[in-house]
Amino acid sequence: MSAHGTPIPMMSAASGPLSGVAEVPGDKSISHRALILGAMAVGETRITGLLEGEDVLDTAKAMRAFGAEVTRDEDGTWHVHGVGVGGFAEPDQVIDCGNSGTGVRLIMGAMATSPITVTFCGDASLSTRPMARVTDPLALFGARAVGRSGGRLPMTIVGAADPVPVRYSVPVPSAQVKSAVLLAGLNAPGQTVVIEKEATRDHTERMLAGFGAEVHTEETDAGRVITLTGQPELKPQGIAVPRDPSSAAFPVCAALIVPGSDVLVPGIGLNPTRAGLFTTLREMGADLTYENEREEGGEPVADLRARYSPEMTGIRVPPERAASMIDEYPILAVVASCAEGKTLMTGVRELRVKESDRIEAMAVGLRACGVTVEDGEDWWEVTGLGAGNVPGGATCVSHLDHRIAMSFLVLGLAAQQPVSVDDGAPIATSFPVFEPLMAALGARIVRVAVEN
Ligand SMILES: O=C(O)C1=C[C@@H](OP(=O)(O)O)[C@@H](O)[C@H](O)C1
Numbered sequence: 001m002s003a004h005g006t007p008i009p010m011m012s013a014a015s016g017p018l019s020g021v022a023e024v025p026g027d028k029s030i031s032h033r034a035l036i037l038g039a040m041a042v043g044e045t046r047i048t049g050l051l052e053g054e055d056v057l058d059t060a061k062a063m064r065a066f067g068a069e070v071t072r073d074e075d076g077t078w079h080v081h082g083v084g085v086g087g088f089a090e091p092d093q094v095i096d097c098g099n100s101g102t103g104v105r106l107i108m109g110a111m112a113t114s115p116i117t118v119t120f121c122g123d124a125s126l127s128t129r130p131m132a133r134v135t136d137p138l139a140l141f142g143a144r145a146v147g148r149s150g151g152r153l154p155m156t157i158v159g160a161a162d163p164v165p166v167r168y169s170v171p172v173p174s175a176q177v178k179s180a181v182l183l184a185g186l187n188a189p190g191q192t193v194v195i196e197k198e199a200t201r202d203h204t205e206r207m208l209a210g211f212g213a214e215v216h217t218e219e220t221d222a223g224r225v226i227t228l229t230g231q232p233e234l235k236p237q238g239i240a241v242p243r244d245p246s247s248a249a250f251p252v253c254a255a256l257i258v259p260g261s262d263v264l265v266p267g268i269g270l271n272p273t274r275a276g277l278f279t280t281l282r283e284m285g286a287d288l289t290y291e292n293e294r295e296e297g298g299e300p301v302a303d304l305r306a307r308y309s310p311e312m313t314g315i316r317v318p319p320e321r322a323a324s325m326i327d328e329y330p331i332l333a334v335v336a337s338c339a340e341g342k343t344l345m346t347g348v349r350e351l352r353v354k355e356s357d358r359i360e361a362m363a364v365g366l367r368a369c370g371v372t373v374e375d376g377e378d379w380w381e382v383t384g385l386g387a388g389n390v391p392g393g394a395t396c397v398s399h400l401d402h403r404i405a406m407s408f409l410v411l412g413l414a415a416q417q418p419v420s421v422d423d424g425a426p427i428a429t430s431f432p433v434f435e436p437l438m439a440a441l442g443a444r445i446v447r448v449a450v451e452n
């Protein structure tokens with residue numbers, strides 16, 4: 001089964017130098033938040049650069065079901081007419097969040113302090129992912145959740161009619177959990193406090209402040225303490241979504257491992273809570289430079305230039321960096337396969353509960369491509385073979401996971417034999433223009449016809 005339809009088998013093969021400019025689409029995390037906060041503001045929010053991937057389109061659909069008016073101009077500008085904090089209507093249909101953990105968890109938070117009852121579902125991947133991490137703190141506000149065993153979707157949330165504010169220490173490093181609690185806190189009276197030991201992406205805090213909410217972050221010995229004052233009137237915004245560093249990772253890493261490549265990826269968001277991969281690649285010896293560093297819409301941005309880097313070496317990636325590159329470990333493992341020596345990644349337990357168990361999915365596929373990978377619950381280690389030495393030649397299983405599919409397709413560009421993936425359909429959840437964008441750089445990535 002694919003994310004939203006028929007599987008699309010794909011294959012990639014050794015390519016000539018990749019060159020050109022790769023304009024990757026808008027940031028997925030920021031796009032979800034722009035739609036949700038736009039729907040909770042009073043008046044019209046205007047969004048440019050919104051990611052039009054399936055995950056975000058499912059969130060747009062959900063916001064309509066809650067009563068917001070969400071429209072798109074022909075030029076790709078989106079408009080959200082919000083209903084105000086506490087103004088969500090009860091949807092008359094099940095909210096299908098497709099493949100998106102961010103979508104379902106943030107929307108659960110946003111509705112949990114309104115007196116409405118909502119049933120959520122998702123695809124086969126999302127239906128395996130843990131939701132108790134969100135419904136536990138939402139229960140403290142007074143919301144009730146009934147789902148499948150193990151706290152899985154489909155799940156119904158009965159929102160709190162008289163919510164109370166909450167003080168919550170997030171037990172796992174998760175921006176989705178933090179954001180769900182903050183969004184729930186919007187419609188609770190008084191102050192909601194979230195404490196996170198490890199800093200995770202802070203787009204919700206930044207955007208809440210942009211919409212006029214009173215939100216403060218304090219760095220303490222216990223971690224980040226975020227305090228939100230409830231029941232604000234959110235003021236609609238103009239939001240320019242920066243390009244997604246998690247999508248930029250694919251053309252950047254492809255350029256580093258394909259001989260002769262020189263690729264420019266302009267306008268990439270380099271919020272420090274997201275940029276860990278690029279720091280790691282530079283430590284490995286990648287020829288990766290930041291050009292034209294600037295600030296756009298309150299986020300640091302630069303043009304990334306990546307050139308073929310045959311001399312990269314394996315490193316130990318520090319566990320405290322994990323949150324800032326959590327979605328980038330699969331593609332880092334591909335680069336690590338083409339570097340000299342071992343790359344050890346620790347503190348990465350969370351990779352096991354993404355769209356797939358990403359350590360397992362990558363380890364199995366890389367081994368089939370001739371790379372040695374060892375792993376434990378919270379770590380994995382890739383033994384690099386050096387530039388040009390990865391055999392490839394396998395069909396890898398994507399497990400409904402866009403990042404697994406894209407990672408193996410990038411590996412095939414630098415491997416000795418082509419690499420196939422059983423299903424590239426999930427790529428459309430986050431990077432709908434991956435195929436034409438990579439083709440324009442010179443990458444040989446094709447769909448494989450299925451015989452009936
Ligand atoms: O808040 C977000 O937008 C996201 C948070 C991360 O998930 P967790 O919060 O589960 O770590 C990340 O993996 C996901 O792609 C997007």
Ligand SMILES: C=C(OP(=O)(O)O)C(=O)O
Binds near residue numbers: 028
């Ligand atoms: C983990 C991811 O997304 P989500 O949790 O929103 O499904 C991702 O995009 O890599």
